[in-house]
Amino acid sequence: MSARALPYRPHNHDDCVSQALAEARAICQEQHARLTPTRERVLELIWESHKPLGAYDVLAKLASEGHSAAPPTVYRALDFLQQYGLVHRIASLNAFIGCAHAGEHHTGMFLICRSCGNALELTDTTVSKAIHEAAGAEAFVTEAITLEIAGLCPSCQGEQPNG
Amino acid sequence: MSARALPYRPHNHDDCVSQALAEARAICQEQHARLTPTRERVLELIWESHKPLGAYDVLAKLASEGHSAAPPTVYRALDFLQQYGLVHRIASLNAFIGCAHAGEHHTGMFLICRSCGNALELTDTTVSKAIHEAAGAEAFVTEAITLEIAGLCPSCQGEQPNG
DNA sequence: CTGCGGATGTTATAATGTTACAAATTCTGC
DNA sequence: GCAGAATTTGTAACATTATAACATCCGCAG
Ligand SMILES: [Zn+2]
Ligand SMILES: [Zn+2]
Ligand SMILES: [Zn+2]
Ligand SMILES: [Zn+2]
Numbered sequence: 438m439s440a441r442a443l444p445y446r447p448h449n450h451d452d453c454v455s456q457a458l459a460e461a462r463a464i465c466q467e468q469h470a471r472l473t474p475t476r477e478r479v480l481e482l483i484w485e486s487h488k489p490l491g492a493y494d495v496l497a498k499l500a501s502e503g504h505s506a507a508p509p510t511v512y513r514a515l516d517f518l519q520q521y522g523l524v525h526r527i528a529s530l531n532a533f534i535g536c537a538h539a540g541e542h543h544t545g546m547f548l549i550c551r552s553c554g555n556a557l558e559l560t561d562t563t564v565s566k567a568i569h570e571a572a573g574a575e576a577f578v579t580e581a582i583t584l585e586i587a588g589l590c591p592s593c594q595g596e597q598p599n600g
Numbered sequence: 601m602s603a604r605a606l607p608y609r610p611h612n613h614d615d616c617v618s619q620a621l622a623e624a625r626a627i628c629q630e631q632h633a634r635l636t637p638t639r640e641r642v643l644e645l646i647w648e649s650h651k652p653l654g655a656y657d658v659l660a661k662l663a664s665e666g667h668s669a670a671p672p673t674v675y676r677a678l679d680f681l682q683q684y685g686l687v688h689r690i691a692s693l694n695a696f697i698g699c700a701h702a703g704e705h706h707t708g709m710f711l712i713c714r715s716c717g718n719a720l721e722l723t724d725t726t727v728s729k730a731i732h733e734a735a736g737a738e739a740f741v742t743e744a745i746t747l748e749i750a751g752l753c754p755s756c757q758g759e760q761p762n763g
Numbered sequence: 764c765t766g767c768g769g770a771t772g773t774t775a776t777a778a779t780g781t782t783a784c785a786a787a788t789t790c791t792g793c
Numbered sequence: 794g795c796a797g798a799a800t801t802t803g804t805a806a807c808a809t810t811a812t813a814a815c816a817t818c819c820g821c822a823g
Contacts, residue, residue: 634769
């Protein structure tokens with residue numbers, strides 16, 4: 438598995454998509470989960486870019502391609518994809534993004550550019566270890582971590598320092 | 601300024617409230633910001649417990665005490681309070697909680713118990729340093745950090761390990 | 764008094780997410 | 794293949810969270 442492209446750098450994004458879909462198929466097969474056409478299409482739409490996409494944006498794209506769809510269709514697909522670690526929900530944006538480390542049992546940390554909207558998923562053991570230790574020091578049992586960093590990506594610095 | 605009580609331990613919570621209000625008044629005076637009755641009352645309601653409170657919960661409490669109020673009233677007060685660092689928004693819960701470190705220029709990290717609902721705000725320099733370094737390694741300019749840990753607080757462990 | 768700016772009131776609406784139940788599809792044991 | 798069970802999908806209504814737009818009030822400077 439090659440290194441991931443940085444979202445805010447020009448890159449052949451079709452590779453991102455096909456790699457994500459291939460991994461998804463493999464993971465679902467291994468886990469005996471059914472990556473149905475709707476679920477796969479939703480995953481593909483989420484991967485259309487590296488910008489987190491709202492559920493209703495996905496819904497609109499589905500509708501625009503003739504797929505009769507209502508909110509539960511999308512939310513169910515997204516729930517499924519989250520369950521198998523194929524997408525993440527970005528709580529601070531009410532939006533969803535494809536997981537860049539599917540199947541790797543990781544704690545995602547997202548760098549979200551407020552200018553271009555792209556999000557980069559990182560895993561950093563120093564960070565997650567520090568978090569677990571801080572929580573452990575309070576005798577708290579960690580189950581889920583939401584870590585989202587808003588700011589400016591390298592490409593957007595200098596251009597518009599302010600909104 | 602004494603150490604804060606742990607939210608999930610029995611404590612004299614009136615002290616939490618009065619300390620928070622006193623700090624808020626001091627901060628607003630210093631910053632030439634107007635802590636109007638509505639804003640102060642909203643802050644007080646947020647501080648009614650250590651559980652994050654939804655905007656519409658605040659609204660209901662205001663209404664129940666005769667204060668004619670609509671959503672914008674609450675959201676405006678919450679915006680103001682956030683702006684002056686007196687409350688935090690918990691993105692993963694769509695809820696708000698009083699800041700335990702008002703005026704201290706900090707990055708809050710929240711331990712949120714899924715059983716009792718209480719949230720503890722920590723500041724941990726090891727964690728924030730690790731986060732800033734990880735973001736810096738990607739040449740990302742950090743502006744805001746959302747860090748919310750869901751799990752079980754000490755008081756709730758053992759009782760109901762599952763939902 | 765008068766005008767100005769911040770704060771609030773009021774109504775309506777947008778955006779996000781869920782419940783409930785019916786219909787269709789897929790799987791399983793035979 | 795076929796009956797029944799389980800999963801998935803369709804559909805309509807609804808719940809929750811948040812904002813837009815505009816009128817009004819209030820404290821204060823001139
Ligand atoms: Zn890409
Ligand atoms: Zn991931
Ligand atoms: Zn308390
Ligand atoms: Zn705080």
